[in-house]
Amino acid sequence: MGINKPSNAARADGIFVGSRDEALRHLQLQPQSSQVVTVVIEHPDADIALGAANAIAALLSHDISHDISVAQKQQRFAALIDLLVDPVPEPTRILALAGMRASAHQAVFADGDWLSTAEVAKVAGLDANSRQAQRWKRAGRLFAVRSKGRDYFPAYGLDVRHDHRPLPALAEVLRLFAGNKTAWQVAVWFSSVNSFLGGKRPKDLLATAPAHVVAAAEDELVGPVHG
Numbered sequence: 001m002g003i004n005k006p007s008n009a010a011r012a013d014g015i016f017v018g019s020r021d022e023a024l025r026h027l028q029l030q031p032q033s034s035q036v037v038t039v040v041i042e043h044p045d046a047d048i049a050l051g052a053a054n055a056i057a058a059l060l061s062h063d064i065s066h067d068i069s070v071a072q073k074q075q076r077f078a079a080l081i082d083l084l085v086d087p088v089p090e091p092t093r094i095l096a097l098a099g100m101r102a103s104a105h106q107a108v109f110a111d112g113d114w115l116s117t118a119e120v121a122k123v124a125g126l127d128a129n130s131r132q133a134q135r136w137k138r139a140g141r142l143f144a145v146r147s148k149g150r151d152y153f154p155a156y157g158l159d160v161r162h163d164h165r166p167l168p169a170l171a172e173v174l175r176l177f178a179g180n181k182t183a184w185q186v187a188v189w190f191s192s193v194n195s196f197l198g199g200k201r202p203k204d205l206l207a208t209a210p211a212h213v214v215a216a217a218e219d220e221l222v223g224p225v226h227g
Contacts, residue, residue, distance in 0.1 A: 101184075108145070108187045113203075114152035123155075124164040140174050141166040145183050154190065156203040169210030173202075173217045180221060189220065196220075 023038070108114075115123065120133035133153050136142035142158075144151035158164040177186050190203040196216040197205060206213050 104188050105145075105147075105184060108184070108191050109147075109152075111191065113155040114145070115155050117151060117153070120153050120158070120164075123158065136166050140178070141171045143170075143174055143183050143186055145187050154187065154203065156190070156206055159207065161207075167206055167210065169206055169214055172210075172214050173206075176214070176217045176221060189217075 115133075117131060117133045118128060121128060121130035124130075124132065126132050133142060133144070134151070137144055137151070137153070142153055144153045146152075157166055157170045159167045174186070177189075181189065190206070191201060193199050194202055194216050196219045197212060202213045202216055
């Protein structure tokens with residue numbers, strides 16, 4: 001039964017609860033038993049396994065003797081379920097995903113090509129208090145990732161040859177990804193090597209090969225094709 005805890009064997013109305021070895025010894029001492037039903041409970045916690053076995057024994061013994069009410073039987077059954085259901089585990093998967101996401105965000109910022117609203121205004125030759133970056137964002141011409149309560153815009157999305165205005169191809173990529181990727185996911189995509197682009201990063205080709213970057217975005221939405 002997977003319970004290697006001695007001295008916990010018990011009997012009730014012909015029902016025996018114990019470890020595998022204890023059960024075998026019990027059967028050897030009961031040669032008159034012609035029919036035997038064995039319930040095996042496997043659980044990493046021996047105490048939980050033993051508690052579940054005793055709960056099952058209690059349910060069966062009272063069911064045989066009919067000396068327990070329906071309400072009591074339901075209560076014992078609920079207790080049995082509670083024993084068998086593991087407590088809420090440590091959310092390791094969620095924590096792992098959060099760690100991976102934090103690492104990805106850090107990698108995105110590692111290149112240092114992110115500008116605040118005021119910095120976008122400065123490089124674009126606008127008034128220091130200009131909110132033009134936010135207007136470009138609302139128009140779908142530029143995007144921003146949010147960190148510590150502030151928006152940061154990608155410098156690679158601005159055309160250095162035309163007064164640092166948003167590159168037209170960026171708006172097309174954002175249109176394709178709208179509703180499919182968050183701003184952070186878009187940023188990670190731009191900063192990651194892309195097999196469609198021959199191992200290059202979309203952000204490195206946005207200004208020089210915009211059509212290829214748009215095609216890569218379209219391919220990203222289609223996903224892998226299995227043939």
